[in-house]
Amino acid sequence: MQEQHAFPFLREILLFLALAGILIPLLQRLRINQVLGFLAVGALLGPFGLGRMAQDFAPLGLFTFPNNDNVAMLAELGVLFLMFMIGLELSAARLWAMRRWVFGTGSAQVVLCAALIGGAAYLLLDQRLDAALVLGLVLSLSSTAVVMQLLAESQRTASPLGQAAFAVLMLQDLAVVPILILIGALGNNDGGGSNVALIALLAMAKAAVAIALIYLVGGKVVHPLFRAFARHRQPDVFMALILLSTFGIAALSHLAGLSMALGALIAGLLLAETEFKHEVELMVEPFKGLLMGLFFMTVGMGMDALQVLHAPLWLACAVLGLVLLKGLVVAPLLRLGGLPWGRALEGALLLGQGGEFAFIVIGYATASKLLDGALGARVMLAVGLSLFITPLLARIGHAIGERSAAEPQGAAAHLADNELEAARGRVIIAGFGRVGQQLAKLLTAQGIPYVAFENDAKLVSQLHADGAPVFFGNAARPELLRRVHADEAPAIVLTMDHPASALQAVRGIRREFPDVQLYARSRDEKHARALKRAGANVVVPETLEASLQLSAFVLEGMGLDERMVDDIVDRERDAFAAALDDARSRERDERDV
Structure with missing residues (x-):
């Protein structure tokens, strides 16, 4: 009788935990960005890396992920908790305190970048209007994880540039809500791109309803639930409530025809408005690096590095075009916000990459047939490559910013x-x-x-x-x-x-x-x-x-x-x-x- 494993994907889970236990301290010691490290390891050991050789060399299968389907469950778990932790950071008080940068500069950046990138996709790549809209919106977002870690490593999160970049990233994170709803609406549309404007308006209406439900559910169910059980001061009960909120609201979101990732984001937003926010952060903090690593490693497994050999010119132009288009928008906006030109150019290079949400949204878009699978794979690879060059762009930008700051810029800015x-x-x-x-x-x-x-x-x-x-x-x-x-x-x-x-x-x-x-x-x-x-x-x-x-x-x-x-x-x-x-x-x- 053939042996049956009672615990599915046990090998993949053990391999991931072993890699995380080695990688996290190693990357910290070498001062390598953890996001990039997990992406690289995922690409190396995934089905498009060494995993494709596992069929010919069986022992290699013990140390690789030859089948991407086996890690799909892990990837979904990573997505849910990534979205939950992002939502936990987006408290209303924090948004209001930085409202000029968040809703002014951040909104202008997303709208202008989406228009430029979407227009390029529509005209140059001959995409349908709905597909071009999706590409424009998703590529207008930058990587919160990479940018904030780079700023933290250089101890500049509290600097004017650090605060401006954080505010823009907060708006981008908030914009994921309508983007995910828009993807669902366009994916269910049989009329092609002819009525995109109407569908977009409907999606925004759904987003407004979803935000209203945050406060409704928070006031009627989750907040009293936490208040009733948290007084027992038992960590296991508190963790159970966090998991129940995350998965419960994600399930409700799925039943409503929306994505589970959106539900996890709403759960984080909901808890961010309660007095338990800081306790939740403390409970989740030990798992934060592990869950982030899980998400980015599974993303790396979906990247086919051989595409670089098949379409090197296309990928180079895509990465360079993405950085240039976003830079043309971000630099003037930061300058208008009060930063000197040197720091504005530094911010443009720092925010010029694609973001981690691109991997989530493009995956949904290809699954719903909004995007061609081959194009989606290339775009995700281009986003991954833009993440890998971000530390270099950040160093170049920092040199520009420091040189500009070291030179007299007029009486109002620097000492003559x-x-x-x-x-x-x-x-x-x-x-x-x-x-x-x-x-x-x-x-x-x-x-x-x-x-x-x-x-x-x-x-x-x-x-x-x-x-x-x-x-x-x-x-x-x-x-x-x-x-x-x-x-x-x-x-x-x-x-x-x-x-x-x-x-x-x-x-x-x-x-x-x-x-x-x-x-x-x-x-x-x-x-x-x-x-x-x-x-x-x-x-x-x-x-x-x-x-x-x-x-x-x-x-x-x-x-x-x-x-x-x-x-x-x-x-x-x-x-x-x-x-x-x-x-x-x-x-x-x-x-x-």
Whole structure:
């Protein structure tokens, strides 16, 4: 009697886990982008790589994936969790905080790139209107995973370019919802491309209904469910609820005639609007790299690298054309958003590749006969090749951005040569919002000179035109601080309101200028401890000062003497500073032990 395996695809699962266990730490050690590493390994060991040789050499089958059908289930699982994690990042508060970049620059980028790429597909590739629309929309998206990892590796996620790129990527991720619905609508259309506009409008209506259902389901079912069971504080129950939400909403989406991937995205969006968002992120975090690797490895298995030999010119033109078309759109949009031309060109090269959603959407499009299978395979290979050259494009773009930043760009943007000596010996203010401006006002009243840096180009232009010594730049950059002789500054004061930017600036300044007096504004006590650990001499939390001022008014209203109130407030302030110093000393002693 022939032996039956009770657990399907056991060999494929064990092989993937073994590869992931080796690859993830190896790629981190070699500083190779994990997305590209998993894509390359998938292409190498998949049915179009060494897997095709497994029939002739049986032992090779133990270490390869000769049959793509056997990993289809793993691929679907990877897609679902990738979409869920993307949805978890797209909270309404985060979108609203960056609304100008997200809905302004991001929307313009998707629409203009889709029009240019779709028009090229329609005119040059002789595609139907619906197929050209799909290609235009899907290729207008960039890779969130690759771009954000490159920015994180260079510690520039909090920079103006990093924030602009993140905002554009957020809009692209959000655009996946109507794109997936549009694919389903066009796939069920028997009328060809004649009524694409009507189908597109119908798809947008469905997208609006889907978004409304997010809040309906979240308010009526999922949120109360989490609130009822999460109070037991059992990790296994919490993980079960996460899986139930993801697969349950994905199943409902499938029953409604939409894709399961869209349902997983909606599940992530739904949980992003609850108070359990951060706990969900903590629970999913250990599996994040593994699930991302699963998705990209299965994508790599579907890439036939031999197509490069069969159509080298077509693929080269496709990759180059994609980067150029997107660059022609992205660079002017980033410049209009306030970035200097050098950084705008850097952003254009950074966002010029195709995105991971292309593999999902093109797969659906070929399955629904919207795209020819051979064309879909070539497009996916072109997207994969664009991902592989992204680190090189990012390095070229960074060189352009740094060179542009190092050259004087006019009074409103950078320090001119004749202003360098004037900046020697001044207090340096990093961030010139309301706190920075108030500090500058007090310094000026006391005759103390200062120089300030701010990332808001429009604000810098206005203030500089009025004669204020305010310049565009990121104070976390050592080369910029060296140009204003930060080693001779009596003090550097960080007033920026973005916690991550402040922490990055403290680390960079303390590393380059260990002896300078560094004062920092913090968001709260936790942020204050982080800044103190990073090397700030004095940290002033907003919440502490607000509470002390309010307490002083209350005590005076209760009849206490003003001098006594001042002594009480000073003692509380000194006690907090001492507690920060003690915590820093304890951490230093623990590290020494």
